[in-house]
Amino acid sequence: MDEKITGTILAVLARAPEWVRHDLAGKENGIRRRAEETIAAMICSALHERDGHA
Template identity: 55%
Template sequence: MTQKLTETILRVVERAPQWVRRDLDSKDAIARIRAEESLAAMIADALGKRTADD
């Protein structure tokens, strides 16, 4: 199960839009928080879909 979880998260991170990647490294706290929240939502969505498929 851990391997499948890791693979799911990795796929999401690999597909993350460029603005998310850029903003995760931003010195602007608001931009960084927005990117973190967006990435978390993308991961949660992928995990939810994976769970529904299992």
């Protein structure tokens, strides 16, 4: 991965809501899956914005 992508992903993770952080560490598959999907959507959105595809 290039440094710009890594930086964008790290920035998204840094601003992830507390419920997402909590749910990512959870044992329930459904709850953890929802948090994973939320993070994925946040990363996707940030990468599109970064590339001017907003």
